[in-house]
Amino acid sequence: xxxxxxxxxxxxxxxxxxxxxxxxxxxxxxxxxxxxxxxxxxxxxxxxxxxxxxxxxxxxxxxxxxxxxxxxxxxxxxxxxxxxxxxxxxxxxxxxxxxxxxxxxxxxxxxxxxxxxxxxxxxxxxxxxxxxxxxxxxxxxxxxxxxxxxxxxxxxxxxxxxxxxxxxxxxxxxxxxxxxxxxxxxxxxxxxxxxxxxxxxxxxxxxxxxxxxxxxxxxxxxxxxxxxxxxxxxxxxxxxxxxxxxxxxxxxxxxxxxxxxxxxxxxxxxxxxxxxxxxxxxxxxxxxxxxxxxxxxxxxxxxxxxxxxxxxxxxxxxxxxxxxxxxxxxxxxxxxxxxxxxxxxxxxxxxxxxxxxxxxxxxxxxxxxxxxxxxxxxxxxxxxxxxxxxxxxxxxxxxxxxxxxxxxxxxxxxxxxxxxxxxxxxxxxxxxxxxxxxxxxxxxxxxxxxxxxxxxxxxxxxxxxxxxxxxxxxxxxxxxxxxxxxxxxxxxxxxxxxxxxxxxxxxxxx
Ligand code: BES
Ligand code: MN
Ligand code: ZN
Numbered sequence: 001x002x003x004x005x006x007x008x009x010x011x012x013x014x015x016x017x018x019x020x021x022x023x024x025x026x027x028x029x030x031x032x033x034x035x036x037x038x039x040x041x042x043x044x045x046x047x048x049x050x051x052x053x054x055x056x057x058x059x060x061x062x063x064x065x066x067x068x069x070x071x072x073x074x075x076x077x078x079x080x081x082x083x084x085x086x087x088x089x090x091x092x093x094x095x096x097x098x099x100x101x102x103x104x105x106x107x108x109x110x111x112x113x114x115x116x117x118x119x120x121x122x123x124x125x126x127x128x129x130x131x132x133x134x135x136x137x138x139x140x141x142x143x144x145x146x147x148x149x150x151x152x153x154x155x156x157x158x159x160x161x162x163x164x165x166x167x168x169x170x171x172x173x174x175x176x177x178x179x180x181x182x183x184x185x186x187x188x189x190x191x192x193x194x195x196x197x198x199x200x201x202x203x204x205x206x207x208x209x210x211x212x213x214x215x216x217x218x219x220x221x222x223x224x225x226x227x228x229x230x231x232x233x234x235x236x237x238x239x240x241x242x243x244x245x246x247x248x249x250x251x252x253x254x255x256x257x258x259x260x261x262x263x264x265x266x267x268x269x270x271x272x273x274x275x276x277x278x279x280x281x282x283x284x285x286x287x288x289x290x291x292x293x294x295x296x297x298x299x300x301x302x303x304x305x306x307x308x309x310x311x312x313x314x315x316x317x318x319x320x321x322x323x324x325x326x327x328x329x330x331x332x333x334x335x336x337x338x339x340x341x342x343x344x345x346x347x348x349x350x351x352x353x354x355x356x357x358x359x360x361x362x363x364x365x366x367x368x369x370x371x372x373x374x375x376x377x378x379x380x381x382x383x384x385x386x387x388x389x390x391x392x393x394x395x396x397x398x399x400x401x402x403x404x405x406x407x408x409x410x411x412x413x414x415x416x417x418x419x420x421x422x423x424x425x426x427x428x429x430x431x432x433x434x435x436x437x438x439x440x441x442x443x444x445x446x447x448x449x450x451x452x453x454x455x456x457x458x459x460x461x462x463x464x465x466x467x468x469x470x471x472x473x474x475x476x477x478x479x480x481x482x483x484x485x486x487x488x489x490x491x492x493x494x495x496x497x498x499x500x501x502x503x504x505x506x507x508x509x510x
Contacts, residue, residue: 002135002164002184004177005116009167010035010072015112017074018103020120021051023084031079032118032169035071039064040079053083053095054102054483074116078106085122090415092125093133097418100137101484104161108142113162119169119176127171128179135183138164140484140492143191145198185308186417186499190492193297193304197477197490201276201293206252206325209273209296212303213254213323220310227253235368238341239360242351244326246280246334251326253365254299256306258319265507266318268375269306269498270365272358272382273299273325280328280354281336294490295358297476298381299323305498317505322369324361328354340439344368345461348439356443358384359457366461377406377508378467379501380458381494387450389474396422397493398471400455405508406466413501418482419493421470424452431456466508470494 009017010033019031021040028044031037039059043049049057057079061072082099086092100117107115117138119130144160168176196204196212210226217224229250232241237253244251254273274295278284284292306321335341339351341360345367349360362380370378388398397414399421401407407423414421430452433445441460445453455469472493481487 001162002139002166002180004173004180005165005167006173007167009033009116009118012073012116012165014074014114014116014165016076016078016107016110016115017072018107018115018117019077019079020082020099020118021079022082022120023051023053025050030120032121033072035061036077036079039077049079049081051081051083053081053098055081056102056106076110076112078103082120085124089125089129092122093129093416094418096122096125096130096133097137098483100134101141101482104138104141105483107161108159111159114165115161115163116165116167118167119171121169121171126175127168128175128182130171131166131176131179132183134166135180136187137484139184139187140190143194145195145489185311186496189304189308189499190495192307193300193492193495194490196300196303197294197297201327204293204296205249205275206273206327207249209254209299209303209323209325210252213256216303216307216310217256222306222310223257223259225255227255235344236342237344237364237368239343239349239364240324240326242335242339242341243280243328243357243360246329246331247327248331249327251324254303254323254325256303256321258306258309260315260318262315264316264318265376266320266373267502267505268369268373268378269302269319269321270362270369270378270380271299271302271321271323272296272362272380272384273323274328274358274361275325276327277355277357278329280330280357281334282353282355283330284355291477294477295383296325297383297472297490297493299325301381301472301492301494301498304492304495305502308499309502314502317502319502320369320373320375322365324365326361328357343461345371347441347460350436350439350442352442353444356454358382359443359454362458363461366458370462370465375465378462378465379410379470379498381470381472381498383473383476384471385451385454385473388471391424391451392422392474394474394478394487395480396420397475398451399423399468400426400452400471401468402426402459402462403466403468403508406468409506410468410470410497410501413504414497417496417500419475419497421497426452426455426459431459470497
């Protein structure tokens with residue numbers, strides 16, 4: 001569905017041929033086609049098109065050329081404005097993703113099935129990056145979930161591009177291929193996370209998480225193990241079991257392991273796989289509750305990142321992923337406010353609010369994983385608190401950590417892939433808010449700093465391991481509207497952050 005071609009783009013028969021143009025008022029945009037340049041001459045002069053971000057110029061070359069052989073063979077030509085080139089590599093990378101996403105959006109609107117894209121040669125950005133980010137933008141913007149639209153008239157069905165063909169625009173084609181492959185792996189992983197999230201609560205169950213893990217392992221050679229309810233009982237995972245008590249579906253703890261086979265550091269990923277969060281006995285209000293099918297987006301991101309890791313097989317890092325999965329329901333056996341549970345590491349917790357369930361299932365997974373795998377670093381990803389939306393809105397993922405170096409690496413990874421994060425503080429004062437009269441901890445910390453106290457809860461279960469927590473409650477869906485990511489559905493948030501981090505992993509300073 002995406003490939004490279006060395007053919008002259010203007011001689012390619014295709015539904016849509018895409019060029020990019022840099023914004024400029026003084027000269028013609030740096031287009032690689034003299035023919036398209038000709039067509040742009042007047043719109044440029046009239047200032048109808050000057051290459052501004054998302055500005056489009058569009059024409060039908062065959063109609064223009066009349067009866068002779070048309071100079072451009074494509075049915076349609078589209079020129080997409082990149083805007084003025086921004087400063088900094090990450091900014092430029094995002095600029096390309098956005099422009100490529102805009103191109104894909106227009107292609108879908110036109111119902112173009114085969115689309116050729118000429119990569120722009122951009123000052124300040126390596127050709128591999130250009131190819132990588134354009135590929136990401138194209139694939140992410142072409143995402144579609146129509147599995148349950150069965151009786152919609154054909155003309156109302158959303159459209160999708162079938163094949164993208166990249167033209168290297170005169171750049172080093174080996175680098176372009178390398179970039180395209182990176183972009184493809186990352187974008188398809190994020191799409192896999194979106195697919196999981198788009199499934200409703202009765203479609204994406206804890207068993208679905210387990211099946212995904214097993215299938216991925218079978219296909220790629222990762223190791224998958226699934227802890228069942230009986231195993232959890234033996235291990236004393238009171239958090240997952242407690243949250244699952246009100247449900248009729250059994251919980252699962254899905255574990256995927258990628259090993260380099262060498263003595264390399266181990267990164268442990270943990271994702272909240274809450275397949276539906278009703279709040280439990282501390283029931284949520286009805287309005288908007290349907291969105292709580294997305295409460296498994298952390299788990300989805302972690303498994304999707306493992307899909308990419310399994311494909312790329314990095315040589316520098318062992319990666320283990322854990323996804324505690326259950327729904328949070330209010331059946332007659334459900335856990336009640338005031339109940340006390342005992343976590344895997346022996347810490348007891350007073351469950352004051354059954355809706356603060358994410359930390360309960362993560363706590364067991366973190367404590368178990370840290371003990372069993374002795375990782376060098378731990379990252380958990382979770383739609384953990386509504387409070388993070390109050391603090392950061394839908395534009396930054398919340399980052400909380402006990403380690404400055406790890407934090408910096410994650411922020412840099414997020415910047416590089418267009419998934420921004422913002423670090424919030426932690427500390428003793430906040431941890432104190434979790435003191436219970438009757439147990440070691442309670443599961444809510446009162447009114448203030450809800451995102452921070454949730455992180456403080458998790459911190460109790462990672463010992464001294466360098467650890468970071470990503471609160472994606474504001475960004476997993478409803479994320480900043482972008483050409484390659486609709487704010488309406490799930491974003492696949494953090495999948496690409498984790499992958500970028502793994503690709504660029506630098507040993508933690510001790
Ligand atoms: N899954 C929710 C957090 C959430 C809320 C995610 C809104 C996305 C949008 C989590 O389990 C939860 O219910 N948290 C409570 C915690 C509170 C009871 C301390 C919350 O944020 O209200
Ligand atoms: Mn909840
Ligand atoms: Zn939840």
